Amino acid sequence: MIYLDSSVLLAAYLDEALGERARTVLADRRPKVSSWLVSVEVPVVLHRAMAQRPAEPARFVRALADWDRDMVSLNLYAETFAITRLVRADDRFSRCRSLDAIHAATAFHLRSILGLRVEVATFDRRLAETAVHVGLPLHPLTADAPN
Secondary structure (H helix, E strand, C coil), X not given: CEEECHHHHXXXXXXXXXXXXHHHHHHCCCCXXXXXXHHHHHHHHHHHHHHHCCCCHHHHHHHHXXXXXXXXXXXXXXXXXXXXXXXXXXXXXXHCCHHHHHHHHHHHHHHHHHCCCCEEECCCHHHHHHHXXXXXXXXXXXXXXXX
């Protein structure tokens, strides 16, 4: 199972330097899961990018359409109480920003309850460090990301 955070999704939609890697991760046939947070994070950043580059409206309309398409195959986990309790009880999740802690704790929790290997796919250095610190493997295509 692959746990995606918003950095991978946004790289795929915004055609950044890491876009090709991100699209390869998205094309992986294994089940993909994320926190419900991405349903807010991704559109907010896409709209912000659209506002900053008003000369490129078609690009962002396409990015939002791609996001809507990908949402169909992405399993979103919304059990907030268990994640909140985990973050509060385990200080290893304090090594990063709050949203990254939620992502790392969600992947950790899913591994615990499902008994499956959960690879974290992220281009965010702090989230990657936290994931590794709590014993979660990184997806190989994102493990050496420069961010």
